[in-house]
Amino acid sequence: MYLYGASVQGIQGFIFETNKLKEIVGASDLIEQFCSLGFLGRFSKEFRLEIKEVDVLRNAGGNIRIAFTNKEDLEKMVKSFPQYVMSKAYGITLSQALVEFGEHDYLKKKDELEYKLTKVRNQASIPLDGRFSLMKQTPRTGKPSFEKKVYKEKGKDDKVEFFDKGNWQKDYNTEEGRVSILLEKLKLADIYKKFPLEMNDIAKDNANNKIAIIHADGNRMGLMLQEMNRALKDASTEKIQKVFKDFSSQITKSTNDAVKEAFEKNFRKYDKENKFIPFRPIVIGGDDVTVICRADDALGFTQDYLEAFENNTKKNFKEHGLSGYAEKLTACAGIAFCNKKFPFHYAVDLAEALCSFAKETSKREASCLVFHNIQSSYFTDYKSYVKNELITREGISLQFAPYFTEGNRKPTVKSLIEAHKNFSDPDVPLGKYREWLFELNKSHEYGELFLERVDALMRSKLSKTKYKDLNKGLYEMDEGLRLNSLIANNKTPMADILQLKSVLGGKK
Incomplete structure (x- = not known):
């Protein structure tokens, strides 16, 4: 009996080669296809070998593990599968390895297969989309141009966009009417048109x-x-x-x-x-x-x-x-x-x-x-x-993370969201807390003196209820936090709260 393993290399580079969401989605779907039973079925039919569903031990995340009893089928798999996959998605490499196992050494041989795959991944491979200097390059990727699209605009010159083979395959994979495999997996295919491609x-x-x-x-x-x-x-x-x-x-x-x-x-x-x-x-x-x-x-x-x-x-x-x-x-x-x-x-x-x-x-x-x-x-x-x-001169961390889910430890994600909401009140002088971080970086003593003035300002500007809510929110993050004491366990959450504010917009 034989155990066959194949792993797609360079998945991240293949998917995120460009910033175009349509091509990112198309590349993601191509990777997802290679691990599907349907893809293995089409391959086995085309190359006349038998792959039973029960023998497919793993098919996810760009990894395939299949048990074979027929040596002839295995030889066809080893000979043809890498080229078959790589021709469907120019730009990726498929590593493969195999081991023979008996009735009592499967675990040992399974580990040996993973070791072999690791070694194969480190070997150089020849890409299918290599180029010569005489070939026209695709401006976005530097790879040989395979196809082009012409966009016509009234009153303007035609816009021409060139594609290499890999990006053309990604783009085609998201043409109108083609439903993403990942959306099918999540049972969202019925609303696929509402998911953006821009x-x-x-x-x-x-x-x-x-x-x-x-x-x-x-x-x-x-x-x-x-x-x-x-x-x-x-x-x-x-x-x-x-x-x-x-x-x-x-x-x-x-x-x-x-x-x-x-x-x-x-x-x-x-x-x-x-x-x-x-x-x-x-x-x-x-x-x-x-x-x-x-x-x-x-x-x-x-x-x-x-x-x-x-x-x-x-x-x-x-x-x-x-x-x-x-x-x-x-x-x-x-x-x-x-x-x-x-x-x-x-x-x-x-x-x-x-x-x-x-x-x-x-x-x-x-x-x-x-x-x-x-x-x-x-x-x-x-x-x-x-x-x-994110570390001050005196070693205080400006990063309060990680943030935990409910029922684990503090601080929780929920407490961070609540603190951000409280500090988003228009009466809260966020600029003063940015200044406090600057003073804290000079020294802990400067930071304490400045925070005393900020706290006095907060007491004068905010109602007792708002001031109490802000303190309660900080306490939920850590029992040692208050508006007049924003450091606990040698770190402060204010930089994280201000980061969220800059992401979500609102008053600066």
Whole structure:
């Protein structure tokens, strides 16, 4: 018996090669197609081999694992599948590997397959869209031009846009009438026309033309897999394959259902108002999620997704006999707020870095998120930014994150949203708190003296009720916070609150 594995390389670079939402959505759908049973069925029919659904052990997130008993079918798969996939999406590379296993060494061979795939990924490959100097280049990508579109405007010269083969495939994949596979997966195909293909339709209702890129990832998946390996070391190959396949399918189901639940709570309202829905799922595979959405809805969506994912894994693991390996999974998320014209590959890198930062600071023990508002034209390394910009000279952190879901730790996402709402009152002098951060960076003593004057101003300007509500909101974030004492555990939430204010608009 044989175990075959294939993994798509360069998914992020392929999807976010350009800033055109239509091509991003098209690229995302192409990746999603390669892992579908329908795509495998079309391939097997064209190349005359048999792939049984029961033998497909994993097909999500650009990864495929299939068990073969027929060596001839396996040889056809190895010979033809990479070229078949790469010809459907110029710009990606498919790595593949295989191992032979017996009745009692499946777990060992499964790990060997993953090791082989890791080695293959590091090998150089020849792209199908390589170019020679005589070829006309596509201005946006520098790759060989394959096709062009001519846009006619009355009274103006025709506008010509050139496409390379990969971007042409992405563009064609979103032609009118073609329903996104991800929307079908989320059971939203009936309203697919309300999901935008232009970034302006996502950003237009935000006061500062901001959008959000959200990346979420499950915690401690590796530990659960290790526990499964330990518990199944003496089990039959059939039992091992069934458990791992159930695990993969229940993670996928938990993720899909969580995205759908969060969508219903935060974006269904736009459908009811007969508006464009400012939301686009880009990657939903395994426990990984990447979406682009309206900045104003990002915190609410992410909080609801994290809570739903945690609840769904607990429920599904119990129903399918997996709770013995782990009761449930938590997840962390990063939210990168940026202008609609900011290079998306940088924003996605930042969202992933924020997600990793949330995992590190929470020790992967609870569901939480970290966010950042990109305000410069160039931003790449988040850890360097934290070190250089978010730590005062005396070591006080201007970052209060991570923010946790309800029932975990403080501060919660809910308390952050409430604090932002309270500080958005037009009577609150936000400019003074920006000045306070500047003074705090000089020294803690300067900051304390300045905050005393700001607090006196707040008491004179605000009613007792408003002043009390502001203090209550800060207390919900941390018991040590008050308007006259904005530092707790050597960090302050004011920079985060001001960041949200600049994202969501309103009084500066």
